[in-house]
Amino acid sequence: MSDVTLEKVLELAKQLSLEEQAMLIKRLNIDTTRRGSITLAEIEAEQARRVAAGEFDNVESLYGKYARPGLDLSFEDIEAAIHEHN
Numbered sequence: 001m002s003d004v005t006l007e008k009v010l011e012l013a014k015q016l017s018l019e020e021q022a023m024l025i026k027r028l029n030i031d032t033t034r035r036g037s038i039t040l041a042e043i044e045a046e047q048a049r050r051v052a053a054g055e056f057d058n059v060e061s062l063y064g065k066y067a068r069p070g071l072d073l074s075f076e077d078i079e080a081a082i083h084e085h086n
Contacts, residue, residue, distance in 0.1 A: 018045065021049075022048075
């Protein structure tokens, strides 16, 4: 019988970087039969990997940017404003 247990694997996985954890999740998913579905844990791991990689640094928040009473913007105006900063 093997000395490897799920608990040991989980403890070792915690020592991996977020990017390595995301890669581990992807590799394990290759061997599963539930292809096409995604779990909350996978979403959270991918988001954490992207944050750690700096993908969300210097991103302008749109929170409240267009929240002004009486402001009348078309879809095209909003799209132009979003793409103006990219």
